[in-house]
Amino acid sequence: KAGVTQTPRYLIKTRGQQVTLSCSPISGHRSVSWYQQTPGQGLQFLFEYFSETQRNKGNFPGRFSGRQFSNSRSEMNVSTLELGDSALYLCASSFLPLAGGSETQYFGPGTRLLVL
Amino acid sequence: KNEVEQSPQNLTAQEGEFITINCSYSVGISALHWLQQHPGGGIVSLFMLSSGKKKHGRLIATINIQEKHSSLHITASHPRDSAVYICAVPYGGSQGNLIFGKGTKLSVKP
Numbered sequence: 001k002a003g004v005t006q007t008p009r010y011l012i013k014t015r016g017q018q019v020t021l022s023c024s025p026i027s028g029h030r031s032v033s034w035y036q037q038t039p040g041q042g043l044q045f046l047f048e049y050f051s052e053t054q055r056n057k058g059n060f061p062g063r064f065s066g067r068q069f070s071n072s073r074s075e076m077n078v079s080t081l082e083l084g085d086s087a088l089y090l091c092a093s094s095f096l097p098l099a100g101g102s103e104t105q106y107f108g109p110g111t112r113l114l115v116l
Numbered sequence: 117k118n119e120v121e122q123s124p125q126n127l128t129a130q131e132g133e134f135i136t137i138n139c140s141y142s143v144g145i146s147a148l149h150w151l152q153q154h155p156g157g158g159i160v161s162l163f164m165l166s167s168g169k170k171k172h173g174r175l176i177a178t179i180n181i182q183e184k185h186s187s188l189h190i191t192a193s194h195p196r197d198s199a200v201y202i203c204a205v206p207y208g209g210s211q212g213n214l215i216f217g218k219g220t221k222l223s224v225k226p
Contacts, residue, residue, distance in 0.1 A: 043204075043216040045215070105211075
């Protein structure tokens with residue numbers, strides 16, 4: 001099976017612009033989570049989607065938004081970019097067992113965003 | 117207080133040494149994840165465990181739910197084990213919402 005893919009891999013934007021990042025999960029996975037990684041804050045949870053519904057949202061401003069499509073692909077959008085948004089954005093997918101239990105997260109390679 | 121604490125932050129070892137990385141957490145959990153991140157950013161899930169011990173090759177992970185503590189051991193360490201090791205726990209019962217430790221940067225010298 002192909003792994004989790006993210007596009008683009010690298011991106012340079014300027015303050016005030018907006019950006020859309022894409023994540024394609026492993027085939028059959030219906031859960032997608034997004035994370036931001038910065039040197040200062042480490043890894044932080046952004047959102048979690050399952051079957052096109054946002055299940056959880058982390059403590060980020062409303063400039064950060066996301067969505068999931070019927071094929072489980074997900075996008076996240078950051079509007080009015082700030083310098084502090086420079087980070088590695090990672091998505092992870094998992095197959096949510098119908099019977100509950102725990103899920104292994106499979107991470108994509110990330111999109112490295114630089115805001116100038 | 118961070119909900120997930122890792123120690124040590126940095127670790128340098130000689131090839132062949134036995135390595136232990138510790139993780140303590142303060143929230144109730146159903147499972148704990150150990151992740152490996154190489155330079156360049158890619159993250160690989162090493163273990164997900166909810167009790168006892170798991171082993172994969174030279175890697176061993178243990179967890180004590182009562183004490184809210186987990187350890188990752190690497191036996192016969194090798195320079196290719198050099199990476200950042202991160203523990204993570206699900207928050208609020210949702211497996212897709214992970215809280216992460218700050219990571220342990222491991223450098224194994226030949």
